[in-house]
Amino acid sequence: MASKKKVTIRLSLVSLMAVLIFTTSATILGVSALLYRNSINWVLEALSQKVVAHVIDRVLISSPDKLDTVSASAAIREIDLSSNGKILLLDENFTILASVERKDDELLPDRFMGREIKLNDSGDELLVRSFEKFKANVQKKNRSVKLLKRKFDHFPFWYDFQKYFAIYIDFQTQTGKEYYAGVVVPYRDYFSSLTRNNIILYSLVVLFVAISIYVSLRMSKRISSPLTILAQETEKIRNFDLQPGNNIESPILEVENMAESIDRMRSGLKSFQKYVPSDLVRELIHMGKEATLGGEKKNLTVFFSDIAGFTSISERLSPEDLVNFLGEYLGNMTRILMQNKGTVDKYIGDAIMAFWGAPLDMKDHAYRACTSALKFQEAQEVMREAARKKGHPDFFSRIGINTGDLIVGNMGYEDRMNYTVIGDTVNLASRIEGINKNYGTRILIGEQTHAQVASEFDTRYVDLVAVKGKETGVGIYELIGKKGEMSSNRASHLEFYEKAFHLYLQAKFEAAQELFHRAKSFYPEDLACEIFIKRCTQFIEAPPGDNWNGVFISKEK
The missing domain is CATH 3.30.450.20 (PAS domain)
Incomplete structure (x- = not known):
């Protein structure tokens, strides 16, 4: 046109x-x-x-x-x-x-x-x-x-x-x-x-013109200002900015009706936003495209979290308290994810699945996921303190993070679809989250995630694990915190643990066991040290075969 x-x-x-x-x-x-x-x-x-x-x-x-x-x-x-x-x-x-x-x-x-x-x-x-x-x-x-x-x-x-x-x-x-x-x-x-009468008449005409211009400007402003605000509000909605807009008052009934329609549209989209990733909708609106089935291969970081022992916690809370607790927990955690540009995929009971790198491209998706995990734990400490004051049961969540290639896009069928991710990277992230309970850890990350964030965060090489359904082992790492924030005791614990673990992989079980004991002395509550001390004892008593590669076969999902 x-x-x-x-x-x-x-x-x-x-x-x-x-x-x-x-x-x-x-x-x-x-x-x-x-x-x-x-x-x-x-x-x-x-x-x-x-x-x-x-x-x-x-x-x-x-x-x-x-x-x-x-x-x-x-x-x-x-x-x-x-x-x-x-x-x-x-x-x-x-x-x-x-x-x-x-x-x-x-x-x-x-x-x-x-x-x-x-x-x-x-x-x-x-x-x-x-x-x-x-x-x-x-x-x-x-x-x-x-x-x-x-x-x-x-x-x-x-x-x-x-x-x-x-x-x-x-x-x-x-x-x-x-x-x-x-x-x-x-x-x-x-x-x-x-x-004289003519002068008076001309003066009155000039006054009439001046007053008319003033009145016309005022009237045009009263008419045009609401329309200008309407245009601004629709542009905000186009960008999926759904915050409450300016109050629009107009002497024209049609403009008032249009303003009410825009408010209803904003409310409807805010409700819609709660079901789908806002960044995805914003991108679709910006591109002027309709959502269609399909996906693309991308390198992303996937995040899983789960409250430990949630079944027993839910049994100890009344239905009202349980709903309130979950609402507060999921709300606080989701805000952290979104503040770090994460896309919340779904909620499965108390579990949260999220990912970074789509629909918005970002190079630091692994870093953002790890930052969110640490913020997650900080926010939970505040909630745990509040729960103790109310007499509610204590809780904590475990987090698994993994980075890799996967398929991201709209899955489902034409009239009902879900923007999600699928692939081995997703499955492994879920398995890593579950492995936390074996080692008493709160946050575990995969090898590719560790490779991208090792310079930004303190981590511990926990184990070499073949998750259920896989024969090849993958390294899993504990995310401890940002560089420079670790205590001296924890630093000593980490130093002895990693030396012990390398000896363990070399099948030097007696030397490894001794260093695991040294590491545990700096961090007595470390369950991973106890696990490896027991493994070393087993292998000292019954040495593994020549084909042993240090991989632990996990039988849990």
């Missing part, structure tokens, strides 16, 4: 609101401008009608052949002019016949009456400028100065940094003689209130 340019919903909403705001504002301003122009036209039209009524209709009716300047002068003085306006009458030669002038609302005498002064010689620059503008307008309109009868023209112009409006009306007597009536008024006399 071709990629398309994406925009955020907030940007879309803001853009839509901006279009609506500016469209509304432009409409208001357009209507205001139209009303403003019409208002000016109405005022000037009304003023021109006054001139027509006083000069043309009254004077020409009484004297249709010739304009009576005295009567005309008296007539125009009756016009309700603005406080600083001027009116003049001109003949066709532009001679001033009569004039009216107001100064600060005071009606001044007609200074041109009977003088027959040309307009250009009047010395009134304002009137001259207005009439020149009138003639220029006539020429622009491609018509002669002789306008149609009773035709008027009005226009604005600037003089001495002030705005004025002029009205010129031309009219004729019955004999065809032409006259002009002119009115010049300052803009502020008639239109200051209109301008």
Whole structure:
């Protein structure tokens, strides 16, 4: 699918609101401008009608052949002019016949009456400028100065940094003689209130735009923020991060419903997570693939743990206490495994099976398994102390760890599968866990595991054992702790034990037995020393054959 340019919903909403705001504002301003122009036209039209009524209709009716300047002068003085306006009458030669002038609302005498002064010689620059503008307008309109009868023209112009409006009306007597009536008024006399109202209106429009932008931003945020959070929450779920998310509140019902659906999906996936490895599900979601049957060969480390004597412990606890104990034990131990990136395969009663190296690849899977085993034992000491205080029976668990090639993948059938591991490595790990009880140890690891962690941990070569079902012996090692944390007594015990064991493998049983005794003196509770002391005694009394290779055949699973 071709990629398309994406925009955020907030940007879309803001853009839509901006279009609506500016469209509304432009409409208001357009209507205001139209009303403003019409208002000016109405005022000037009304003023021109006054001139027509006083000069043309009254004077020409009484004297249709010739304009009576005295009567005309008296007539125009009756016009309700603005406080600083001027009116003049001109003949066709532009001679001033009569004039009216107001100064600060005071009606001044007609200074041109009977003088027959040309307009250009009047010395009134304002009137001259207005009439020149009138003639220029006539020429622009491609018509002669002789306008149609009773035709008027009005226009604005600037003089001495002030705005004025002029009205010129031309009219004729019955004999065809032409006259002009002119009115010049300052803009502020008639239109200051209109301008003020316009300024107020424009200010209100600006305020409306500002408030609308603010409201639109707030509304877009209220709408887009929940959607942004929803996108973030779905991305978290996509990454299988199922921690409680942000509370989503929206004025939109559909968004609220979507948020509730996401919460229900999160709850469902959290329940699902308890049945399958979360790393596996996270990888499947990330890859966008459906789980299918199949497996692959990988080198992994497998972990088995089991509570020693769990049957007798369960008989001594009430069902409620047993359930609580198992819940706490399995919960604490599982958290340790998961903190070290382990995949919990299954629980079998009190037993736990886990592995490292799948579905997440890791080079240090053996190290992580051994670290988990030691943390396992530390956590159990805390639980044992709490159990003793409650009067519950004491307990401890045994752990077996083995590393090797095996098959890992989805086993089962199409509608019900389990992500697990199979192979000899798994079986041997289970056998190693069981062998712990023979030697009184808590954590035993296989040869390949030991080879990968020997530089990180203190270990003891316990025995060479052929587990049940196998003829070839494998070395098993006790995991003691991290390098440098072993006590001096335990270090001495370990030194004598390993020397004794090497003598034992060389069939030097008397020397080996002596060193086993020395080793036991540093660590009296070591059951492995007792076992080898007894074996040495047996072999001293009944030496093994020449084909003896030191391998102990285990008959227990």
